Amino acid sequence: MNEDNKKTNFTFIDLFAGIGGFHQAMKKLGGKCVFACDINADCRKVYKKNFCPNEEFILEGDIKKAIENNIIPQFDVLCAGFPCQTFSKSGNRTGFNIVEKENGEKDERGQLFFRIIDILKEHTECKYFILENVRNLADNKDNWNIVCSELKNQNFIITEEPIIESPENFNVPQTRERVYILGIKKGIITGKDKITRNDLKIDIQHKYFSGNCIDWIIDKFVNPKYIIDNNTEIAKVLNLWEEFLQELRKTNTIKSPFWLFHAGVGKQYNLEYIFSEEYDWQKIPKWKRCLLFKSRIMYTSNKKFIDKWVEKYNMTEKFLIHQKFEWNASKDCQSIKQGIIQIRQSGVRVKSPSVFPSLVAMNNTPIIWDFHINKYRYLSVKECAKLQSFDPDFKFSDNDNISYKQLGNSVNVKVIKIISEGLFNISE
Structure with a gap:
């Protein structure tokens, strides 16, 4: 990343990418994707259609295989909306545990956070990371302490106090509280041992929606x-x-x-x-x-x-x-x-x-x-996309049920952009 202008000319990887909420935010800030992965074939199909129709970068399915095969190129920023099902209130709240199902299969989604750690260990050139998950991850102190400890052990200064934000705080009328975990590699800035809300200048960006949100969204x-x-x-x-x-x-x-x-x-x-x-x-x-x-x-x-x-x-x-x-x-x-x-x-x-x-x-x-x-x-799918701040010309699946599910799993582009810009602009 160009240190004279941190908002341009940087590379990023997009893990658990879904259909590209992170990608859109990073692109708006001048980033170039060099690797993306998602286990879901329908998501990869939409991602490819929008961002790499001609295989401009590596788009992988299984993050574990990508790590094993050492195919992830060097990058500046790691983005990941890692799986939330084991932390969500609507899930079974098994956290980082491996759960054996009745049919003998194992649910290892709670372990996928540690694949992020594996990548950070291997890619010491990484300067920033931006992670997103359900709020309930931060509400469980044991899980939160594991996340913080593992990330700090990779030589990063992080947001130790949970950054909880929702699109409605940024003039987008959707209630969607999520926790954002941010990090800067030690040495990029000095004199700090953690990142705070004040450092990110989030609160001055708050603008609350007023009026009838149906009128706002309806085509x-x-x-x-x-x-x-x-x-x-x-x-x-x-x-x-x-x-x-x-x-x-x-x-x-x-x-x-x-x-x-x-x-x-x-x-x-x-x-x-x-x-x-x-x-x-x-x-x-x-x-x-x-x-x-x-x-x-x-x-x-x-x-x-x-x-x-x-x-x-x-x-x-x-x-x-x-x-x-x-x-x-x-x-x-x-x-x-x-x-x-x-x-x-x-x-x-x-x-x-x-x-x-x-x-x-x-x-x-x-x-x-x-x-x-x-x-x-x-x-409509396009109206729901407005609630996730997607680009108006975004190309969705031909199956609306799949698109609704993908949007429900996505990050909000505007929130990611604002928080990431705050991270990149932290100065000594």
């Missing part, structure tokens, strides 16, 4: 494939919960969340027993106790309407996730059509249009009401 013209037909079950479920919401808004008795079977409607619970003195409330967690009471109160306060509504739509025969309603938009919305909708295991959830929930690596694409066409529809 006026959208492919009809994203539109939800009025005759589909999802459209019908949203319409019946809209009827429910409007009726309860009249009496201001809506409490969220509301699960129909927790209210005592259907066959899931014997509420006479649950609400009796003999029932041991310690058998169920506090959040579920609260849910039971809220649902029960809403039902008893609106029994006449809810009973008719249940019979009208045959609610007790619907899928359980369609019998649940989570209304988190009361301050900003008077209708489901004004909010951001997701169909989750916790039910039909509606959030305020101030910020989008985090994109996830599963088919759980947000739903909005498109006032241009007066229908519900899913966010």
Whole structure:
């Protein structure tokens, strides 16, 4: 890297690269990729299409084989969004352990962090590293201490205090807290034993989104494939919960969340027993106790309407996730059509249009009401890409389900660029 201008003329490698969130950020800062790898063939296909159609650099599948075969060229910056499943709250939280599955296979994803260490040991020319993972990695002190210790042992000054950031802090309306772990090789700067937020000048870059994020993201013209037909079950479920919401808004008795079977409607619970003195409330967690009471109160306060509504739509025969309603938009919305909708295991959830929930690596694409066409529809792949700050001309997979998953697994380009620029510009 040119020390006179740290933001240009540097080389980088992109480990666990996905579809190239890091690559886009480094390219904007003047970097040139010399090696990338990802185990997923669909990701490599998209990566190649966008960044190395003519094999401009090495694009590998298995990082372990790349290390064994010594095919990684020299580089200045190491980028890695190493696998998060073993650290995530939604995962099994096995950390760095190797887990043996029931079929005898071994899950070694928690060990892949140490392949980064192997590369740093071999490539002493590396001057900087930028790593990203789920916030929960930093919340576990044992795991965090292992990460810090291993990186410092490679002769780097690092961010020992977790750098937690989200796109919403940089005027991109998506809640997506991640931990960023940054390092500078000792000798590049002097007089410091660690990197701080002040060194990176992150906080002065903060600019918080204001306004309606649906208006911000929505394209006026959208492919009809994203539109939800009025005759589909999802459209019908949203319409019946809209009827429910409007009726309860009249009496201001809506409490969220509301699960129909927790209210005592259907066959899931014997509420006479649950609400009796003999029932041991310690058998169920506090959040579920609260849910039971809220649902029960809403039902008893609106029994006449809810009973008719249940019979009208045959609610007790619907899928359980369609019998649940989570209304988190009361301050900003008077209708489901004004909010951001997701169909989750916790039910039909509606959030305020101030910020989008985090994109996830599963088919759980947000739903909005498109006032241009007066229908519900899913966010398009291109619209989701805006939430990850991808380039407008980025070429995605022809399979939308694959693209949604890849975006859910990606880093946010804008956040990576801002944090990396702060790292490169640290002076003595």
